[in-house]
Amino acid sequence: MDVPLPHLDRPFDYLVPEALDADARPGVRVKVRFAGQLVDGWLLERAESSAHPKLAYLEKVVSPVPVLSPEVARLARAVADRYAGSLADVLRLAVPPRHARAEKAVTAAAPDGSPTDGTGPTGSTAPDGSPADGTAPDGGAAEDADAGARPGGRAEVDPRGWRDYPAGPALLRALTDGKPARAVWSALPGEDWADRYADAVAATLAGGRGAVVVVADARDLDRLDAALTAVLGAGRHVRLTAADGPARRYRAFLTARTGEVDVVIGTRAAMFAPVRRLGLVAIWDDGDDLHAEPRAPYPHARDVLLTRAQLGDIAALVGGYARTAEAQLLVETGWAREVVADRAVVRARTPALAPTGDDPQLARDPGAASARLPSLAWTTARDALRADLPVLVQVPRRGYVPSVACADCRAPARCPHCAGPLSLPSAQGTPACRWCGRVAAAYACPECGGRRLRASVTGARRTAEELGRAFPGVPVRTSGREEVLASVPGGAGLVIATPGAEPVAEGGYGAVLLLDSWALLTRADLRAGEEALRRWMAAAALARPGTAGGRVVVVADGALAPVQALLRWDSAWFAARELAERRELGFPPAVRMASVTGAAEAVADLLAGARLPGDAEVLGPVPADEGRERMLVRVPRSRAAAMAEALHAAAGQRSARKAADPVRLQVDPLTLF
Numbered sequence: 309m310d311v312p313l314p315h316l317d318r319p320f321d322y323l324v325p326e327a328l329d330a331d332a333r334p335g336v337r338v339k340v341r342f343a344g345q346l347v348d349g350w351l352l353e354r355a356e357s358s359a360h361p362k363l364a365y366l367e368k369v370v371s372p373v374p375v376l377s378p379e380v381a382r383l384a385r386a387v388a389d390r391y392a393g394s395l396a397d398v399l400r401l402a403v404p405p406r407h408a409r410a411e412k413a414v415t416a417a418a419p420d421g422s423p424t425d426g427t428g429p430t431g432s433t434a435p436d437g438s439p440a441d442g443t444a445p446d447g448g449a450a451e452d453a454d455a456g457a458r459p460g461g462r463a464e465v466d467p468r469g470w471r472d473y474p475a476g477p478a479l480l481r482a483l484t485d486g487k488p489a490r491a492v493w494s495a496l497p498g499e500d501w502a503d504r505y506a507d508a509v510a511a512t513l514a515g516g517r518g519a520v521v522v523v524a525d526a527r528d529l530d531r532l533d534a535a536l537t538a539v540l541g542a543g544r545h546v547r548l549t550a551a552d553g554p555a556r557r558y559r560a561f562l563t564a565r566t567g568e569v570d571v572v573i574g575t576r577a578a579m580f581a582p583v584r585r586l587g588l589v590a591i592w593d594d595g596d597d598l599h600a601e602p603r604a605p606y607p608h609a610r611d612v613l614l615t616r617a618q619l620g621d622i623a624a625l626v627g628g629y630a631r632t633a634e635a636q637l638l639v640e641t642g643w644a645r646e647v648v649a650d651r652a653v654v655r656a657r658t659p660a661l662a663p664t665g666d667d668p669q670l671a672r673d674p675g676a677a678s679a680r681l682p683s684l685a686w687t688t689a690r691d692a693l694r695a696d697l698p699v700l701v702q703v704p705r706r707g708y709v710p711s712v713a714c715a716d717c718r719a720p721a722r723c724p725h726c727a728g729p730l731s732l733p734s735a736q737g738t739p740a741c742r743w744c745g746r747v748a749a750a751y752a753c754p755e756c757g758g759r760r761l762r763a764s765v766t767g768a769r770r771t772a773e774e775l776g777r778a779f780p781g782v783p784v785r786t787s788g789r790e791e792v793l794a795s796v797p798g799g800a801g802l803v804i805a806t807p808g809a810e811p812v813a814e815g816g817y818g819a820v821l822l823l824d825s826w827a828l829l830t831r832a833d834l835r836a837g838e839e840a841l842r843r844w845m846a847a848a849a850l851a852r853p854g855t856a857g858g859r860v861v862v863v864a865d866g867a868l869a870p871v872q873a874l875l876r877w878d879s880a881w882f883a884a885r886e887l888a889e890r891r892e893l894g895f896p897p898a899v900r901m902a903s904v905t906g907a908a909e910a911v912a913d914l915l916a917g918a919r920l921p922g923d924a925e926v927l928g929p930v931p932a933d934e935g936r937e938r939m940l941v942r943v944p945r946s947r948a949a950a951m952a953e954a955l956h957a958a959a960g961q962r963s964a965r966k967a968a969d970p971v972r973l974q975v976d977p978l979t980l981f
Contacts, residue, residue: 309340310348310396312604314960317394320349321358323365332366335374335381337406339367350376350399373415375403375565377582383616384580390615391975392902392952392959393605401601402580404550407558414562465511466539469504472496472657475647483511483623486587490617490644492635493627494880496657497849498816501627502528502535505590508625509571510539517587517622518570522579522609524596525808526551527794532573532592540571548574548581576601576609579616589613590625595632595835595842596808597978606974610634629849629879630842633890634897636883648880658877659820659851659858663866681823685861686778688819693782693800695857697818701804702847703771704827712739716758720830723748730761771823772804787811807843816852818859825864825871833979834895838886841870841879848874894925900948902941902955902975905932910962910969911939918958921947951975 309320322340324332332338332351340349341364348370376399384398465484470476475491482489495501509519523529529549536545546560546569557577564572565582572581576599591599591610599609610626617624624644626635638644649657664682689699712721712730721730723741730739730748739748739761752759776784779802787793787805796803798814805811807828828840844862852858864871873882891898904911908929915926921943928939943951955973962971 309342310350310400311342312394312396313963314394314956315964317388317396317956317960319352321355321360321363323363324354325365328366328369331369331372333372333374334378335376336372337370337375339370340364341367350381352376352381371406371408371411373411373562373565375406375562375582377565377584379586379620380580380582383612383619386615386619387607387612388605389949389956390611390952391605391607392956392973393607394956397604398607401603401607404557404561404577405554407555410555410559411562414559414566414568465514466507469500469507472649472653473647474650475645479625479647480507480511483508483517483588484515486515486517487623488617488621489623490638491623491625491647492631492639492644493625493647494631494649495627495629495849496649496654497629497659497851497877498657498853499629499849500535501592501629502531503539505532505592505625505627506535506539508588508590509536509545512588512623513540513544513570515587517585518583519572519588519590520578520581520583520586520613520616521571521573521590521592522576522599522613523573523592524598525575527792528592529573529575530794536571536573543569545569545571545573548572548578550575550577579607579609579612586616586620586622588623588625589617590627593628593842593846594626594635595628595630595838600978604972606977608976608978611976614638628842629845630838631879631883632838632842633883633887636880636887637897639880640884640887646880654877656855657853659848659860660854661848661860661862661875661877663871663875664861664863681821682863685821685823685863688859688861689775689779689802689821692818692857692859693779693802695818696800697815697852697857698796698798698801698803698813699819699821700810700813700817700847700850701771701775701802701821701823702807702810702843703804703823704807704843712761714753714756714758715760717753717756719753719755721748721751721753721761724751772802775802775804785811805847808846810847810850812850816856816858817850818852818857820847820851820858820860822847822860822862822864825862829864829868829870834890835978837870837882841873841882844870844874845877845879894942896976898945899942900945900951900976901943902951902973903938903977904941904955904971904973905938906936906971907969908937910967910971911937913967914955914958914962914971914973915939915941917961918954920954921950923947924951948975 309316334351334353336351338349338351339346346367380402384402385395388395388398465480467477467480470480479489479491505521509521512519521532523532529547533547546563548557548560550557563569567584570583572578572583591613594610601607614624639646662684664684692699713719714721721739723730723746725746730741739751741748772784772786783801785793785796785801785803787803787809792809793811795812803811822844828843829836848860851860862871862874869882869885873879887898904914920941923943925942926939927942929937932938941951952975959973
């Protein structure tokens with residue numbers, strides 16, 4: 309039942325009246341009477357008998373279309389168990405809300421108005437006695453008998469784009485053969501990742517299987533959409549994203565559910581897409597926080613897809629310019645194989661990279677340590693513009709003065725009372741704390757003793773104004789929250805972009821400047837270094853190769869580990885280093901953690917009722933927002949299931965008692981501090 313109460317997270321038996329017998333198939337939406345109310349539900353299974361002596365009847369079959377496939381139902385149960393959530397919450401994410409007009413338009417094409425996957429009334433076998441999940445009786449992949457009748461026929465596989473990676477052609481062959489290949493791919497600079505994913509999808513289709521590909525945002529989705537259309541032809545895939553609106557989203561969902569297409573691409577809304585004979589799940593840039601669902605039970609698209617690959621014994625592809633610690637763990641445990649280029653190829657494709665904070669640069673430009681735009685960055689931009697090449701400038705923020713720092717050493721300005729960040733009400737105002745509100749009139753930098761403050765992150769808009777004055781006559785474009793540019797022309801011009809909004813330049817950028825890098829590195833976040841490297845590599849990948857005049861300048865100390873990884877274009881080294889440090893400190897993904905947030909009494913009540921494993925550690929409390937507090941539970945990875953089960957059971961006990969204060973329960977939170 310669609311009731312978000314943990315203690316009701318289990319199936320219930322109902323009788324099917326004769327009038328609803330034909331429509332009451334596994335996977336349909338129904339309405340049932342529960343506790344005197346009419347509630348929504350899902351019909352999971354038909355059975356001949358029940359252990360309960362007295363049962364109520366189904367009130368209504370909302371639609372005869374079985375939108376919930378057995379594979380997705382099994383996946384949803386596994387995701388709910390992993391994240392200590394309820395099946396109803398996961399199904400709400402997995403199946404979009406019904407849109408009657410869209411449903412009628414899609415199902416009108418099917419003879420009986422139902423999915424074409426052969427699911428019978430029991431949901432276990434097709435009419436001819438073969439398994440209903442699309443597999444042949446011998447366990448192999450079912451023959452795609454109607455592939456030739458579909459638009460475009462079978463996809464053509466071109467392995468040339470993967471030849472820069474020694475393991476790339478073998479990956480495509482495995483996908484064509486229907487093998488459960490698992491790969492972690494580190495893309496080269498300048499790589500058209502959308503084309504490579506289209507090649508992988510085409511190889512999967514050539515083997516008679518379907519594919520699901522998840523990207524972070526609409527801009528990446530547009531690139532992948534165009535690449536798949538070019539490789540597969542029109543009508544061979546659908547887009548599934550909440551941004552398309554209820555009708556288009558539900559129509560795309562039903563198109564996949566009815567088996568009209570075998571490829572679904574989209575944002576995190578596509579991670580549960582009901583593709584028949586699924587052979588590949590893939591995700592691009594898995595470190596992007598947009599992949600994390602903000603609604604309970606807060607699943608991450610990468611983990612949902614990997615769970616799907618494990619349950620279905622299918623192929624998985626995790627790709628990006630940078631590598632996350634979670635992806636590195638897949639490689640080190642042997643679950644996946646890394647797909648990387650040889651170092652000679654990396655050097656040939658990488659732009660010329662240089663930091664501004666190393667000793668040679670400081671010797672030539674002593675002010676580079678505190679300057680926002682050191683001379684190296686300025687001359688690099690000037691030379692690229694003189695060569696009629698575009699210049700990309702990445703800044704971490706879009707505003708004007710969100711925070712301040714010491715004008716002499718650039719150390720972040722902190723409140724001497726509570727260590728909160730200081731802010732300046734105006735350019736000439738007295739600094740005040742954003743946390744406790746106290747005025748720091750006599751502020752002195754604890755690092756160098758300096759008393760002058762300046763804007764630590766100027767932001768994209770102010771940067772565009774400053775660079776526009778520095779390079780008069782040069783076109784200046786901004787790309788950020790208000791307007792995200794997909795591409796820019798290849799001539800001389802300045803592009804000021806926030807991380808994740810960098811447009812592609814025709815022919816590549818002549819120069820890429822990574823400003824205010826310390827603002828990314830000094831965040832109070834476990835993933836600060838990883839996130840900074842991911843943002844930098846995504847921007848640097850848009851530059852021309854060094855042999856073609858491409859240059860990248862990062863305003864940071866060259867001795868820092870993320871900067872070293874950028875200079876060598878070796879995110880695998882940094883991911884391995886990061887994972888080793890997290891193992892030593894006991895941080896995810898080396899361990900599994902859960903956060904419990906709420907009123908102090910409610911948090912204590914839930915943890916007191918949770919039968920946690922004996923080796924579980926309870927950390928905290930720490931202050932959270934709106935007067936609440938937060939506790940962390942840490943267990944070894946082998947005890948993750950026991951921790952999730954204990955926390956879910958404790959939450960069920962509180963809901964059964966109708967406890968007043970809500971508690972937010974989140975497994976593997978992105979932010980720990």
